[in-house]
Amino acid sequence: MRTRGIVALVSSAVVALGASLGCDPKPAVIEYYPLSHESTALPAERQAEIKSALDETFGTPIAPKVPENSVVKGDRLVTAAADYRRLCLHCHGFSGDGAGPTAAFLQPRPRDYRAGTFKFTTTAPGVKPTHADLLHTLQKGVMYTSMPSFALLAKETLDGLVDYVIFLAMRGEFERMLVAEYSNDPESWDAASARESNLDVVVSRWAETADSVVAPTVKPPPDLEASIARGREKYLDKNLQCLSCHGDTGRGDGPGTDVLKDNWGQKIVPADLTKGIYRGGSTPKDLWLRIYSGVKGTPMPAFKDALTPEQIWDVVNYVRSLARPSAVTAE
């Protein structure tokens, strides 16, 4: 009888101790960023060269770093990396590949930063987003997708996260460019020179955004109803082809649109304009920018050369009227 009591006491103590040890709130941190899919298809020696080029230039998850002349300053990256792992990693993935554990359940998928393309920007077509553009996405979220608003976090935290996202994008692009250069011409590939030339390209692309910021050069026209009527004509204009994707009634059901894909290889559908859901932001300026510069990485083209700034305002007004039919007859 006594031994049974002692055994019971000792085993419950062991269980309690084990349970308390298991409650360690710090998750395991991977020491190195994993190589991308494309990198792991290369021969082992090239993989090792690429990995060391990446680690030397961009550091490790615990100690990330950036080249000195890059648009991201390295001093807040360590804190930002920890914030990213806590807040963003589960969707956007450890290396920003958009393939975190929850990503598979989401539609649309989280952004894969490694292509360096971001949909909602204030910059001209083909140009990277500015820091303010990415901050805007963090503050507003992406409407009615799984990307929430993080506006309740401190501004410092948000700025750090933007820096870290740009860091992951630069790192991802750099890796892709190294792999692409090798695949193009395996014979004459030299790790050191490839590293230098590609790094310069990546860093300068991100640094050049300030010169390419776009904004409406004119104010919207004063007569709303006439503007909507003009916008409708442009929408129906066969040369502009709005109808072919967004459909006769703006529901995003144009012919052949069920097979469209975005640059990340995911199925994408044209926006249903009757819903009033504007993922990149719902201010008139946001809509103007989407039409002017297009939505980067998707089949939505830039209309900056096909429409004047005034005509874009007309289309914006028409698009907004589709979402709120009562607005057309107001006053």
Add this chain to the structure above:
Amino acid sequence: MRKIWSLVFLTVPILGVGLFAMAPACGWWMPEGTSTYARDIDHLFNVILGITGVAFIATQAALVAFLWKYHAQGVAGERATYTHGNHRLEIVWTIIPAAILVFIAFYQFGTWKEVKWRSEFTKDSPPLFEVTAGQFEWRFTYPGEDGKFGTPDDVHSLNEFHVPVNKKVVFDLKTRDVLHSFFVPTFRIKQDAVPGITIPVWFQAMKEGRFELVCAELCGWGHYKMRGMVTVESEAAFRQWLTTTKAAEEVVE
């Protein structure tokens, strides 16, 4: 085992009561109630806490007492006493809890009616805003000057809402996908948002400040971070906020 081991079971009520007693001093208690009906709701909470507390201590004490008193002697061949049941005892311990529950049902009725019956609070009180819960955010819409929802002068806000202090506020609660629950702890408001239904809710805030809104019905993987903030301020500041928010939405350059 010696009967002293039955006292181990005393640790549960002692810890339970002890923690409860120290909780407010450690800040582990409800936040300050800043709405007009917060006091009534807290009063009901305390009444029920008192009743259940007494029942808890009584049943735990009885449990330990029986463990002690009827502890097995450890004699070989010892048999437990067989009892047939006690009819009178069973009636007593059914009637008393039932009576307590009926008492609670009637006692809380006035507060329930005041807080939840829409016929009581929606008369002559159009909604100040409507909130649409969705995975994992709160979208607020104020009707603007024309007082109608769905028109161009509506003011939209994401996760943040403002209300004037010392004024009855009625709002409509909706959800665009699954069940959520609109929970502002300091106002003592909690109302489930049900798909397909628009539910009116009211409160009157008595204190200016900034308070937290959280989701209180598990709605998916982001439920834990479905937060918002409410700012209670003067009427003038509230109007100013509406104007500023509207202007930020209508940016054209």
